[in-house]
Amino acid sequence: MKIAIVGAGIVGVTTAYELARDGHEVTVFDQRSAAAEEASFATAGLLAPLLLSPWALPGYGLPLRVLGAQATVRLSGGLDRRNLAWLWRWRTAGKQHSAPAATLERLAQYSQARVQAIASQHELDCEASTGRLVLLRSEQELATVQPALQVLRDLGVAAHEIDAAAARVIEPGLSPEAALAGAIHLPGAGAGNCRLFAQLLRQGTQGSGVRFAFNSRIERLHGAPVGVQVQGDAEPRRFDAVVLCAGMASAALLPALGLRLPMTALYGYSVSAPVREDTHAPRASVVDLGQQISITRLGQRVRIAGGAEMAGASAEHHAPTLQRLYRTLNDWFPGGAQLSSGLQVWRGARTMLPDGAPVLGASGVPGLWLNTGHGAGGWALASGSARVLADLIAQRTPEVPLDGLGMRRF
Numbered sequence: 001m002k003i004a005i006v007g008a009g010i011v012g013v014t015t016a017y018e019l020a021r022d023g024h025e026v027t028v029f030d031q032r033s034a035a036a037e038e039a040s041f042a043t044a045g046l047l048a049p050l051l052l053s054p055w056a057l058p059g060y061g062l063p064l065r066v067l068g069a070q071a072t073v074r075l076s077g078g079l080d081r082r083n084l085a086w087l088w089r090w091r092t093a094g095k096q097h098s099a100p101a102a103t104l105e106r107l108a109q110y111s112q113a114r115v116q117a118i119a120s121q122h123e124l125d126c127e128a129s130t131g132r133l134v135l136l137r138s139e140q141e142l143a144t145v146q147p148a149l150q151v152l153r154d155l156g157v158a159a160h161e162i163d164a165a166a167a168r169v170i171e172p173g174l175s176p177e178a179a180l181a182g183a184i185h186l187p188g189a190g191a192g193n194c195r196l197f198a199q200l201l202r203q204g205t206q207g208s209g210v211r212f213a214f215n216s217r218i219e220r221l222h223g224a225p226v227g228v229q230v231q232g233d234a235e236p237r238r239f240d241a242v243v244l245c246a247g248m249a250s251a252a253l254l255p256a257l258g259l260r261l262p263m264t265a266l267y268g269y270s271v272s273a274p275v276r277e278d279t280h281a282p283r284a285s286v287v288d289l290g291q292q293i294s295i296t297r298l299g300q301r302v303r304i305a306g307g308a309e310m311a312g313a314s315a316e317h318h319a320p321t322l323q324r325l326y327r328t329l330n331d332w333f334p335g336g337a338q339l340s341s342g343l344q345v346w347r348g349a350r351t352m353l354p355d356g357a358p359v360l361g362a363s364g365v366p367g368l369w370l371n372t373g374h375g376a377g378g379w380a381l382a383s384g385s386a387r388v389l390a391d392l393i394a395q396r397t398p399e400v401p402l403d404g405l406g407m408r409r410f
């Protein structure tokens with residue numbers, strides 16, 4: 001089939017890879033001049049398990065608070081009706097534990113196996129590491145992680161409650177002075193550089209059934225027959241199928257076809273810094289549960305990521321949030337990273353649906369497929385979502401169940 005993909009983020013690039021593997025002729029359109037220039041640019045790098053990652057799913061991390069000193073989401077410019085409705089749905093999903101947690105965790109595990117298989121088959125070095133500690137500062141935090149631990153254990157994912165001394169053996173760079181009540185050790189957890197993987201995969205797929213059309217903004221999607229309208233073109237370009245992987249723009253492109261997604265952008269930050277002292281830096285990844293901040297080793301750099309704000313795409317960097325990232329890094333790994341120069345500071349959008357899960361599968365418009373809204377887990381879910389979508393297009397049963405991930409839930 002002749003298939004168009006809208007978006008060359010991690011989701012679009014992995015989708016292109018899987019579709020080309022199935023023998024399709026694929027064109028990927030992106031408005032930017034390279035792959036992974038938007039949300040996939042400088043993610044924390046966390047792969048599976050998904051459930052204990054910051055902002056993964058409502059009901060499986062910190063409760064949502066928008067007011068006061070304990071606020072977990074920063075609202076800039078006040079609370080408008082749209083944000084309020086979205087926050088309400090997220091909070092309700094959290095209270096009812098209605099997010100499709102087991103389905104997503106299975107998809108994340110499947111996805112991690114795909115990343116590893118693809119990296120090994122094509123010899124892609126994406127600065128991967130294995131193992132994660134979820135750092136807990138109190139007994140109360142241990143209680144917060146119990147619902148997620150239950151799902152992981154039911155799925156057979158290794159997750160061990162360990163004390164502070166055992167955590168310091170696994171990550172010897174952890175400060176002896178930091179107040180650590182204990183940790184969850186996830187020995188099979190993966191991490192890696194999302195953008196690097198996307199770019200290496202793009203280079204690998206180009207020429208093997210995939211054409212990348214950069215600097216090509218899709219203005220409109222067409223149905224019956226399905227196609228895309230590229231900015232500057234007089235006529236739509238027709239395809240046998242179109243897959244929408246446009247991140248935050250997906251929600252804006254769908255209404256022309258009578259479809260709507262309650263997507264919102266929850267902005268976060270990452271800071272990447274050169275390793276200063278190897279023995280003081282993390283070996284793999286850690287998550288500070290209380291701060292919803294992750295610290296990941298990516299080759300010769302350390303990346304710290306966190307923050308959650310509802311603000312415009314062009315909002316200024318929020319200095320107190322960035323200071324919180326630096327402070328958290330210094331709390332856990334003092335001297336591990338060089339913060340005086342060579343820093344990359346990034347602000348990006350988590351494109352979130354109110355149950356934290358992506359929309360994956362048929363759209364209801366013949367020929368239009370959706371693979372979008374991966375929220376805080378786009379890197380963790382991309383390769384699995386891509387394989388599953390390719391299977392659906394080929395009318396094969398995917399290897400993992402997709403209950404609760406369809407468009408119909410909205």
Ligand SMILES: Cc1cc2nc3c(=O)[nH]c(=O)nc-3n(C[C@H](O)[C@H](O)[C@H](O)COP(=O)(O)OP(=O)(O)OC[C@H]3O[C@@H](n4cnc5c(N)ncnc54)[C@H](O)[C@@H]3O)c2cc1C
Pocket residue numbers: 006007008009010011012029030031032035036037038039040041042043044045046047216217218219245246247248249250266267268269270305306347348349350351372373374375376377378379380381
């Ligand atoms: C601080 C932070 C940390 C994160 N950490 C992690 C993590 O550790 N693990 C994890 O799994 N996830 C993480 N995420 C989430 C992850 O970044 C996203 O889920 C993922 O990058 C989404 O990928 P995507 O391909 O859907 O979107 P994008 O990467 O945004 O790609 C969409 C593409 O569509 C293109 N596009 C948009 N509109 C059009 C148009 N009209 N025409 C043509 N092209 C268009 C854009 O240019 C873009 O290239 C993090 C996010 C943030 C903000």
